[in-house]
Amino acid sequence: MNSVFWTHLVKDLRIEWRSLDAIVSMLFFAGLVVVLFSLAFDPRGAVSQGIAGGVLCVATMFASVSALNQAWAREIRHQVMDAQRMTPSSGAQLYFAKVLVNFIFVTVVQVALAPFFFVMYNLHIAGQAWVLALILPLGTWALVCNGVFFAALSIRSRNRELLLSLILFPIFIPALLGMVQATTAVLTGDNDPWLWIKMLTGYDIIFTTVSLLLFDVVFHAE
């Protein structure tokens, strides 16, 4: 991690600290999804334990997309990205910093949402609770690393917000499946979550590597 990476990271954190745009919008959005699901399904019913993992993952996914759609908004406005493209620093560092920043934002939202979620759905963790601290970051990373990449890919499109969802959701399906299955396995204690955790890890490594390798091409595209 060199100084350019930290420069990008600190810049994004500082801008978010001053505006709180991404975190506040994600928090409200995720909270809303959890409440809507609780109205659609009886949160204290027998099935709540089984669907809670899915609800948490879907809430995270929708909330993240609202932030990922804006991931490059400040770079597009006033052509800041062109100024970044003119510097000798690599685009991969900008990409990786952006992924890490968005990962931090989503994690903050998950941490804030978790108590509310557990109370609303009356959840009791039957499996090993600490494993959740592994599953959620792995799933979040899968979402964010793809989201930031495809948000950059779609910035020159007129329908970029729609395009991001159309590209991201199908690609995220394997990771979503792994995240939901592993979370449900931990909450219910019925299955072993480790196969899904290994799959999530593999998914993260592959997609992070590919995105890092390809980002310079996307970054310097006209």
Add this chain to the structure above:
Amino acid sequence: MTAQGTEADRSTICARVENVSKLFGSFAALRQVSVDLERGKCYVLIGENGAGKSTLLRVLAGLLRPTSGKVTVFGEGEPHDVRDRIGYMSHAPMLYDEFTGQENLRYFASLYPGQKCLEPAEALRQVGLDPNLSRPLGQYSQGMRQRTSLARVLMPVPELLLLDEPFSNMDIESTRQMVELLAGFRHSSRTIVITTHQREHAAPIADWVLRLKGGRVAECVPGSPTL
């Protein structure tokens, strides 16, 4: 010398544009443009809206790739490969609204690792701005944003300066200061390319005036620089 067909010494050429065309779909923004840019000279590009001035500048900056033809900068290769030696200023400020001028410049200075850059405060002073302004850029006037943008461009001390409409939104006094500053750059063997609709503003430093029309260089006349 400048323009196609001249016999300029290769060592004095800063950038060479050879038969460059740039198409956006079926629209040709540049058509077979050939220009040689000499070191230490100032070129002023004039022409109507859509004549291809900004496109030529973006091609020289390496932000656009020519559809056909070739651009060589510093005799070394494509602009993208030597982008750390090129400064490009656009219509837009290319800066973050949420940061102050100095924060913006400090951020961009960090993106030139290992390269000697001007101190952000010094760059701001050069363009006549107070480095201690605590307001975010979003609250600056258009002219102040323009000057902060110029400070960003000057900071890495580029050898080739590409300025797209640098005098727009600037008052007469600020324009005069900017022209004097650019004259200093020209005297230190740096090449400047300016696009403008206000030809008279750039006249004191213009070595050559190129008029673009319909994506072609319609006219190339020597200027009479006074600074």
